[in-house]
Amino acid sequence: MVLRLDYREPDFESRFAAFLTTKREVSEDVEADVRAIIAEVRARGDEALHDYSLRFDRLDTRSLGLAVSDAEIDAAFEATDPELIAALELAHDRIVSHHRRQMPKDDHYVDDLGVGLGSRWTPIEAVGLYVPGGTASYPSSVLMNAVPAKVAGVSRIVMVVPAREGALNPVVLAAARIAGVSEIYRIGGAQAIAALAYGTETIRPVAKIMGPGNAWVAAAKRQVFGTVGIDMIAGPSEVLVIADPDNDPDWIAADLLAQAEHDVGAQSILMTRDAGFGEAVIGAVERQLSTLGRVETARKSWADFGAVILVPDWDAAVPLANRIAAEHLEIATDDAEALAARIGNAGAIFLGRHTPEVIGDYVGGSNHVLPTARSARFSSGLSVLDYVKRTSILKLDAGQLQSLGPAAITLARAEGLDAHARSVAIRMNLRGRAPEEGRERE
Amino acid sequence: MVLRLDYREPDFESRFAAFLTTKREVSEDVEADVRAIIAEVRARGDEALHDYSLRFDRLDTRSLGLAVSDAEIDAAFEATDPELIAALELAHDRIVSHHRRQMPKDDHYVDDLGVGLGSRWTPIEAVGLYVPGGTASYPSSVLMNAVPAKVAGVSRIVMVVPAREGALNPVVLAAARIAGVSEIYRIGGAQAIAALAYGTETIRPVAKIMGPGNAWVAAAKRQVFGTVGIDMIAGPSEVLVIADPDNDPDWIAADLLAQAEHDVGAQSILMTRDAGFGEAVIGAVERQLSTLGRVETARKSWADFGAVILVPDWDAAVPLANRIAAEHLEIATDDAEALAARIGNAGAIFLGRHTPEVIGDYVGGSNHVLPTARSARFSSGLSVLDYVKRTSILKLDAGQLQSLGPAAITLARAEGLDAHARSVAIRMNLRGRAPEEGRERE
Numbered sequence: 001m002v003l004r005l006d007y008r009e010p011d012f013e014s015r016f017a018a019f020l021t022t023k024r025e026v027s028e029d030v031e032a033d034v035r036a037i038i039a040e041v042r043a044r045g046d047e048a049l050h051d052y053s054l055r056f057d058r059l060d061t062r063s064l065g066l067a068v069s070d071a072e073i074d075a076a077f078e079a080t081d082p083e084l085i086a087a088l089e090l091a092h093d094r095i096v097s098h099h100r101r102q103m104p105k106d107d108h109y110v111d112d113l114g115v116g117l118g119s120r121w122t123p124i125e126a127v128g129l130y131v132p133g134g135t136a137s138y139p140s141s142v143l144m145n146a147v148p149a150k151v152a153g154v155s156r157i158v159m160v161v162p163a164r165e166g167a168l169n170p171v172v173l174a175a176a177r178i179a180g181v182s183e184i185y186r187i188g189g190a191q192a193i194a195a196l197a198y199g200t201e202t203i204r205p206v207a208k209i210m211g212p213g214n215a216w217v218a219a220a221k222r223q224v225f226g227t228v229g230i231d232m233i234a235g236p237s238e239v240l241v242i243a244d245p246d247n248d249p250d251w252i253a254a255d256l257l258a259q260a261e262h263d264v265g266a267q268s269i270l271m272t273r274d275a276g277f278g279e280a281v282i283g284a285v286e287r288q289l290s291t292l293g294r295v296e297t298a299r300k301s302w303a304d305f306g307a308v309i310l311v312p313d314w315d316a317a318v319p320l321a322n323r324i325a326a327e328h329l330e331i332a333t334d335d336a337e338a339l340a341a342r343i344g345n346a347g348a349i350f351l352g353r354h355t356p357e358v359i360g361d362y363v364g365g366s367n368h369v370l371p372t373a374r375s376a377r378f379s380s381g382l383s384v385l386d387y388v389k390r391t392s393i394l395k396l397d398a399g400q401l402q403s404l405g406p407a408a409i410t411l412a413r414a415e416g417l418d419a420h421a422r423s424v425a426i427r428m429n430l431r432g433r434a435p436e437e438g439r440e441r442e
Numbered sequence: 443m444v445l446r447l448d449y450r451e452p453d454f455e456s457r458f459a460a461f462l463t464t465k466r467e468v469s470e471d472v473e474a475d476v477r478a479i480i481a482e483v484r485a486r487g488d489e490a491l492h493d494y495s496l497r498f499d500r501l502d503t504r505s506l507g508l509a510v511s512d513a514e515i516d517a518a519f520e521a522t523d524p525e526l527i528a529a530l531e532l533a534h535d536r537i538v539s540h541h542r543r544q545m546p547k548d549d550h551y552v553d554d555l556g557v558g559l560g561s562r563w564t565p566i567e568a569v570g571l572y573v574p575g576g577t578a579s580y581p582s583s584v585l586m587n588a589v590p591a592k593v594a595g596v597s598r599i600v601m602v603v604p605a606r607e608g609a610l611n612p613v614v615l616a617a618a619r620i621a622g623v624s625e626i627y628r629i630g631g632a633q634a635i636a637a638l639a640y641g642t643e644t645i646r647p648v649a650k651i652m653g654p655g656n657a658w659v660a661a662a663k664r665q666v667f668g669t670v671g672i673d674m675i676a677g678p679s680e681v682l683v684i685a686d687p688d689n690d691p692d693w694i695a696a697d698l699l700a701q702a703e704h705d706v707g708a709q710s711i712l713m714t715r716d717a718g719f720g721e722a723v724i725g726a727v728e729r730q731l732s733t734l735g736r737v738e739t740a741r742k743s744w745a746d747f748g749a750v751i752l753v754p755d756w757d758a759a760v761p762l763a764n765r766i767a768a769e770h771l772e773i774a775t776d777d778a779e780a781l782a783a784r785i786g787n788a789g790a791i792f793l794g795r796h797t798p799e800v801i802g803d804y805v806g807g808s809n810h811v812l813p814t815a816r817s818a819r820f821s822s823g824l825s826v827l828d829y830v831k832r833t834s835i836l837k838l839d840a841g842q843l844q845s846l847g848p849a850a851i852t853l854a855r856a857e858g859l860d861a862h863a864r865s866v867a868i869r870m871n872l873r874g875r876a877p878e879e880g881r882e883r884e
Contacts (some may be wrong), residue, residue: 084856087849098559101551107543116793117540117807121784124820125764138857154870171856208820225676229820233668254868257861292860322567333793340835343565351558351837356865359838362850365559366834378566378650381834390822392808393782395793396801406805407529414526414613415580418734419699423798 001281003307007316008277015219016309020323022073024236024265024305028215034190037216041194046201046236052191057164061186066202068184069169069280073177076170077190085174088139092178093146098365100428102384103151108393113297115400119391124149124229126156126204127387128196129181130211130221131172132189133162139175140361144368144382147178147208152387157181158196158206188213193220197228210386231386232379235372236265236301239357240346243270244333245277253284255296255330258358267305269324271317276310318342325376328357347376402428403406444724445749448717449758457475458751460663462765462816466678466707466747468636470657474631476665481659483636488643494633499606503628510610510626515619518612527616530581531853533805534620537589540807545593546824550835557842558834566591566600566671568646569829571623571636572653572663573614575604575630581617582803586810586824589654590619594829600648602638604630630655635662639670652828673828674821678707678743678815681799682768682788684759685712686775687719689795695726700800702743709747709767713759720750760784767818770799789818843869 040048046066053061071340077085105345108118130135142159143260149157159176161168163186175186185203187195193213199205206230210304221230239259243252256268272278285302292298311317314333321329325345331338336351343349347370350357360366396404405424412420447457472763482490487730488508495503516598519527548558571587573579573704584601591599598730601618603610605628618626626646629637635655641647650671651663663672681701714720731741753759756775767787775781778793785791789812792799811824838846847866854862 014594016868038630057459081856083852087852087856089454090846091853093826095554097553101549102561104546109543111536111539111807119544119808119825125786140853192787215545226815226817229817249867251865251868254861255585256860258865261859261861263818277443288861288864290804293858298861336837345832347829348834350838351835352839354840354843354869355836355838355842356869358847358854358862358865359834359843359850362835362853363846364557364836364838366561366836370617370829373668375668375671376831376833378831382832383832386828389787389813389818389820390825391786391788391818392790392802392812392823393793393807394790394797394802395778396797396806397794401796401801404532404801404805408801409527410529411533411582411804412800414529415582416735417606417700417703417731418736418801419696419703419740420803422730423693423696423700423800426690426693427796 002302004310005307006310007312016320019307022269022305024373026424030215030219034216034219037108037190038220038223040195041191042198043199044122049191049195050187051189053187055160056189059163059166059186064166064186064285066187067184067186068173073173073184073249076168076173079170080174080333081224084171087363088143088175088178091140092143092147094363094365095143095367096151099148099151099384101146104385104390112394113403114397115398115404116395118391121388122395123155123388124207125152126158126206127154127197128209129157129204129205130192130209131159131211132166132217133164135163136212137169137172139169139171141212142172142175142181143179143392146176146181148382148384149368149387150180150304151385151388154322154387156183156204156206158191158203159197160187161374162186162192179278190216190220192225193217210382231369231382232375234369235264235313237265237328238267238269238326238372239328239330240269240271240321240324241330242321242333242339243272243277244276244280244331245272246334247332248279249277249284249352250288252281252332253288255356256281256285256302256306257288257292257298257355259304259328260298261292262297262301264297264300265305266301267311268378269307269326271309271311271320273311273313275310278310281418314339325374327372327376328360330355332356345377347371347381397429444744446720446752447749449753449754458762459594460756461749464747465504466709466735466815468635472657472661472829476658476661480636480662480665483642484635484640491498491629491633491637491642495629496632496827498631501605501608501628506608506628508627508629510615510628513869514610515615515626518610518615518617521612522616526613529805530585530617530620533582534585536545536805536807537585537809541590541809541826544590546827546830546832555842555845556839557846558835558837559766562833562835563830564833565595565597565830566649567596568600568648569596570648570651572600572603572634572651572655573601574601574623574655574659577608579603579611579614581611581613583654584614584617584809585621586619588623590809590824590826592622596829598625598646598648598868600638600645601626602634603774604628604634632658632662635659635666638682640781641667641849653822660803670773673811674813674817676811678705678709679770680711680768680814681770682711682713683770683772684775684781685714685719685765685772687714687716688776689774691722691726692721692730693795694723694774695730697800698723698727698739698744698748699730700798701770702740702748704739706739706742707747708743710744711749711751711768713751713762714752715753715755717752720752724750756781761868763788767816769812769818770802772799787819789813789823809822840869
């Protein structure tokens with residue numbers, strides 16, 4: 001039985017508040033294991049990577065090499081269905097077009113006093129991209145993480161991907177080639193994160209590490225943070241669908257299941273004004289479930305974390321949607337734009353009846369790496385901004401320093417920072433320019 | 443004896459590499475204490491805050507109230523030297539002017555297919571600002587953290603500041619009023635972070651917490667991260683000064699000491715082409731040291747972490763400066779712009795002989811919260827962007843879905859995600875629109 005919440009019930013607020021804070025992930029305590037692995041890689045470099053590959057992936061990287069060769073990537077590309085290559089290329093080109101618009105512009109200007117100020121953006125020199133193995137190995141995620149890096153001008157994009165018993169997903173390699181990934185290594189787990197952060201004989205270190213992974217990968221990213229940058233630690237996926245009864249219940253059910261099939265911790269929520277429509281969607285979900293390849297995952301996600309929330313009107317829906325702050329928000333109503341304008345907290349919004357969230361997963365052009373677990377209240381999806389950094393620039397001449405210096409000295413003294421005050425005063429000839437004079441007047 | 447490194451020495455690379463990874467902070471293990479404090483505040487709310495204030499700050503907030511009243515802020519403002527108020531207002535106005543230029547613009551457009559795409563920026567609803575007590579209580583930092591929030595349109599800016607035995611720095615309260623802080627509470631430590639993240643009877647929770655603090659505050663911010671957003675965890679301050687011999691050694695020495703006086707873990711580095719000039723600056727540092735109020739702090743920072751790096755030419759300096767990735771970079775040379783253009787990794791750059799870094803601390807207009815500990819390789823200083831989040835928006839009609847749908851279905855099937863494929867296909871009438879037909883054709 002999926003959870004049903006009705007805004008008009010007297011205990012709605014307490015049930016909704018409890019629903020909001022439901023934990024959907026089991027956190028594994030792998031801190032100590034990960035710490036040991038990182039220390040090994042720092043101490044022994046490639047040798048440690050070879051040992052871990054043998055142990056965890058049953059793969060002899062000593063003879064095979066850590067790097068995936070161009071020939072292997074060529075072969076993977078050739079082995080991939082041309083229709084699939086075309087779909088990847090369509091997705092790639094649309095992601096490029098959209099992300100090019102995100103490139104921030106430098107801003108250099110001179111203010112009223114003549115002081116030169118500037119904000120200058122430069123690409124991060126090198127980034128690492130973790131790609132999980134097994135069923136979570138998504139070619140679309142390779143595009144979503146690598147394309148913004150390429151657009152930003154990152155010169156080295158280094159991918160790591162575990163190859164259990166040597167197996168690599170050829171579509172992932174094809175996507176990496178299409179996206180312009182510079183180097184690929186067949187390693188995974190905490191050891192791959194350590195190699196990216198600290199470098200080994202074969203792998204030069206990067207400055208920032210992106211991409212999803214299991215508990216070991218997430219813990220390793222947390223531990224190397226500071227030495228390198230990391231992206232957000234993504235939780236299970238989620239969708240909030242706001243739908244009126246004019247929708248086909250089967251369409252909405254398919255959208256809810258598209259989230260649920262990702263992970264047992266995924267969350268699918270329907271918000272509607274019509275109880276009958278809600279029940280129709282619940283029925284459609286039940287019917288569609290059994291036809292899915294990942295039926296067990298989807299069934300468990302829907303049963304444990306799915307919800308249908310009945311609201312009296314959209315005015316009531318708005319604050320609830322802002323509190324949920326969904327990663328994905330579908331608005332399948334008339335005048336979806338007007339409702340969207342009132343909901344500030346959402347990773348991505350999909351407007352109208354013909355914009356299923358899945359389009360955004362693949363070919364919409366926007367990024368599918370989005371804030372989960374209510375973090376859309378304070379953070380944004382992946383973008384070009386995650387691959388650049390800003391340097392602020394200031395330039396004064398002697399006259400401008402005379403104008404601004406006194407206030408700086410006043411503030412420095414109020415904060416008890418003598419050298420701060422002196423650093424300005426000495427240039428204003430307030431305490432003598434020559435070293436000797438300076439000392440005498442102190 | 444301050445560290446001297448000479449690029450021409452055969453062991454330079456290994457010594458420089460070791461210098462780069464020198465740890466400048468002792469990390470205290472306060473995780474368990476902090477975890478207990480957060481649990482207490484979550485369980486007992488205001489009562490826990492009152493108990494901690496009594497215990498840690500010897501302050502009876504039960505009778506005094508947690509909130510700092512308007513009357514108290516008025517009194518603080520009145521008690522502050524008008525010259526200091528004027529300096530704060532000058533700083534405030536310049537910070538506002540600069541940060542207004544950082545406000546990102548929404549981008550809504552229609553692509554060649556007619557698909558509607560958008561990036562919409564909205565302010566974070568509420569942010570918390572931690573202000574340390576004691577000597578690290580800087581009014582300038584209140585401006586630097588609160589002004590970008592105000593410019594971004596954050597509607598609730600909540601400040602917390604510990605009041606040991608009741609004492610609050612009046613200049614901090616005056617700065618908060620000038621910056622437009624909405625609420626101020628006289629609490630500090632991990633308990634203040636917990637109150638901001640989870641809320642209590644008196645303090646409504648915020649969505650993101652900013653500002654520096656001691657080991658307890660930093661650990662608490664790490665622990666509540668996810669529930670709320672946090673800013674970077676800042677390390678001790680640092681400056682790299684690139685200076686030619688045409689500078690007055692005393693000016694450069696004052697700049698090096700302005701960093702060193704902040705913290706025993708602060709770092710001041712001079713890079714020069716002239717050994718004699720380097721020695722002259724070292725001499726000037728020694729002479730100026732004894733005149734400082736914070737002589738012991740500055741002396742220890744300079745002795746432990748200061749360095750003078752001798753390079754043969756600026757071509758050699760560029761890659762070294764990029765590896766150091768200094769929080770503050772002063773370039774006191776002829777044609778400083780040309781050199782700055784080659785150094786991508788720096789939090790802020792100060793150009794020419796009349797732009798001491800201290801101007802940027804107070805009245806330049808740019809933000810003084812900048813990436814430390816080499817993190818300028820992958821991150822940026824505080825800006826309006828830290829107080830907003832982006833929602834991506836997508837809108838297709840039925841015809842556009844027919845264009846993009848097939849590629850999405852191809853990719854979904856390649857990733858083994860049946861419900862993803864169905865969510866698109868069902869809207870393309872590929873599998874029947876009615877539930878019954880849909881099931882039959884699966």
